[in-house]
Amino acid sequence: TQLLEQSPQFLSIQEGENLTVYCNSSSVFSSLQWYRQEPGEGPVLLVTVVTGGEVKKLKRLTFQFGDARKDSSLHITAAQPGDTGLYLCAGVDRGSTLGRLYFGRGTQLTVWP
Amino acid sequence: DAGITQSPRYKITETGRQVTLMCHQTWSHSYMFWYRQDLGHGLRLIYYSAAADITDKGEVPDGYVVSRSKTENFPLTLESATRSQTSVYFCASRERPRGSQETQYFGPGTRLLVL
Numbered sequence: 001t002q003l004l005e006q007s008p009q010f011l012s013i014q015e016g017e018n019l020t021v022y023c024n025s026s027s028v029f030s031s032l033q034w035y036r037q038e039p040g041e042g043p044v045l046l047v048t049v050v051t052g053g054e055v056k057k058l059k060r061l062t063f064q065f066g067d068a069r070k071d072s073s074l075h076i077t078a079a080q081p082g083d084t085g086l087y088l089c090a091g092v093d094r095g096s097t098l099g100r101l102y103f104g105r106g107t108q109l110t111v112w113p
Numbered sequence: 114d115a116g117i118t119q120s121p122r123y124k125i126t127e128t129g130r131q132v133t134l135m136c137h138q139t140w141s142h143s144y145m146f147w148y149r150q151d152l153g154h155g156l157r158l159i160y161y162s163a164a165a166d167i168t169d170k171g172e173v174p175d176g177y178v179v180s181r182s183k184t185e186n187f188p189l190t191l192e193s194a195t196r197s198q199t200s201v202y203f204c205a206s207r208e209r210p211r212g213s214q215e216t217q218y219f220g221p222g223t224r225l226l227v228l
Contacts, residue, residue: 042203
């Protein structure tokens with residue numbers, strides 16, 4: 001059972017376009033993280049959103065946590081080829097001391113020059 | 114160099130052989146994790162460790178064994194490799210949770226092919 005569903009699975013766009021990636025769940029998480037993974041490397045944390053309704057900006061990337069803390073979105077403005085990569089969302093479970101991460105399957109983004 | 118490293122980066126083995134993947138971190142992080150990444154499944158937790166000599170199962174532990182005799186090392190052993198264990202394996206580490214902003218750091222991965 002996949003706790004987090006990401007959409008779309010693949011996204012191929014031209015440089016300069018805007019895009020939104022969605023991360024949805026029926027479960028409530030204490031926080032949600034977004035990672036980016038480039039070919040041949042491990043995922044790297046981009047941001048953590050904690051409060052329901054929270055919005056965080058990282059240059060051209062805008063992250064939002066849903067009011068009910070079940071879903072999140074990543075919006076990229078004026079995408080560039082350097083944004084190409086696999087974007088992963090991960091819900092943080094505070095039900096245990098581990099704070100385990102539950103990952104979505106990822107969105108593979110390709111930005112063409 | 115500081116950080117989290119994995120070895121080997123690439124491994125080809127045969128069905129039934131024992132394989133050990135190594136993970137080393139220089140931050141003295143309490144928590145360490147092993148994930149496998151497969152197309153269509155994303156990252157799935159195999160085993161984790163909260164401290165030296167403390168390990169526990171994750172989502173997909175069958176066929177794997179871990180140990181943690183030292184804080185900085187967390188090897189993953191496939192006791193008798195099967196083709197279904199062909200995957201990319203990632204090790205990760207993190208400090209003990211103190212809030213909600215902890216960063217989990219991933220190694221570069223080991224690409225394992227079981228023939």
